[in-house]
Ligand SMILES: Nc1nc2c(c(=O)[nH]1)N[C@H]1C(S)=C(S)[C@@H](COP(=O)(O)OP(=O)(O)OC[C@H]3O[C@@H](n4cnc5c(N)ncnc54)[C@H](O)[C@@H]3O)O[C@H]1N2
């Protein structure tokens with residue numbers, strides 16, 4: 268007789284996993300290669316932005332007080348004493364009745380306190396001297412971008428753990444970082460188990476299938492922020508599987524296997540965990556698909572035994588491995604973000620367990636709707652191509668219908684949320 272397993276709730280399973288979280292080390296990467304990495308330390312402004320008072324326009328820097336009596340009929344005339352473009356430094360301090368021709372981004376000369384746009388000025392030359400005539404009044408500080416007006420030195424710009432996006436990258440460059448300290452990605456090994464598996468470059472044979480799970484998981488690891496490494500597939504053979512898994516476990520931070528976690532004759536993972544001396548945290552979760560998801564721990568290393576059924580494997584990863592990867596990488600929001608959406612299809616199937624149905628989100632007007640991404644079976648792979656969220660369908664007797672509001676977990680959102688619920 269097969270010993271019945273004791274299912275635990277999804278939240279409890281996540282908590283059990285998260286108790287084994289550790290904090291990743293940090294490393295330096297070049298600015299060019301820091302995209303989508305996580306900042307290892309709070310990012311603080313090391314100087315004022317702008318670093319000097321500068322001109323927002325092409326024009327003339329002058330003293331506002333010199334325009335006090337300027338009118339259309341009686342424009343004020345300035346002697347142009349200097350000419351500077353962005354990147355050049357003013358050579359002369361400005362005195363009464365003097366102007367510096369200045370371009371956008373250039374440093375405001377000493378003595379000047381406003382900038383007039385070229386369009387407002389009439390310029391001419393007489394006896395080799397340049398003049399500028401202005402028929403309007405100006406105010407002090409008009410058209411000057413003040414030092415520190417955008418950011419003051421010492422401002423916290425972005426918190427530790429933030430994912431580097433193009434804007435953060437621009438800010439890193441703004442503060443002169445050519446190397447960036449980022450959180451090291453945990454190294455996650457992937458092994459597929461099953462004598463029936465073929466690699467994509469092998470010829471298809473009857474009774475065999477292509478190994479899709481391993482490639483799917485490698486991609487899920489990347490999406491969650493980890494560093495995946497594929498260690499190939501294993502036949503359902505205890506001796507060779509044990510030696511491979513034991514060796515791989517020495518090389519990686521986390522090991523994910525797919526298949527062999529149920530109660531079948533060739534489901535070897537429970538036995539292999541025993542042989543490895545790993546402690547099983549749970550081997551049954553009250554959910555569908557992925558009820559057979561098994562997690563074990565050996566020392567600091569976690570072993571995720573995901574189901575062989577593709578949809579179950581996918582869901583098991585997102586519910587249990589994603590938060591662990593994010594937690595290790597100092598993220599506060601380790602879980603998937605939950606939002607409410609209206610069902611766009613009937614869902615008549617009832618199950619005592621909570622279901623995580625693969626769904627696809629879309630807006631209809633201002634309302635968020637979710638459609639089933641395809642056939643809702645654990646052994647199905649095709650629906651995963653269209654999946655952008657997991658629809659949480661509470662266990663029990665209720666049938667759900669088109670228009671019912673349910674909670675969905677977002678798979679492609681980077682922000683996440685702190686807790687599962
Ligand atoms: N008597 C019982 N049988 C089953 C139970 C149960 O409770 N009692 N649970 C079922 C559930 S639920 C699931 S889910 C599966 C889990 O199976 P395993 O995790 O043991 O996985 P395998 O037996 O190795 O394979 C299952 C299925 O998936 C295919 N597979 C495996 N690896 C891959 C891969 N890398 N790529 C694509 N497809 C893969 C495999 O060929 C099988 O068809 O057990 C139920 N049975």
Ligand code: MOO
Nearest residue numbers: 556557558579645
């Ligand atoms: O682990 Mo199974 O997926 O519940 O169908």
Ligand SMILES: [Mg+2]
Nearest residue numbers: 527529531534
């Ligand atoms: Mg099996």
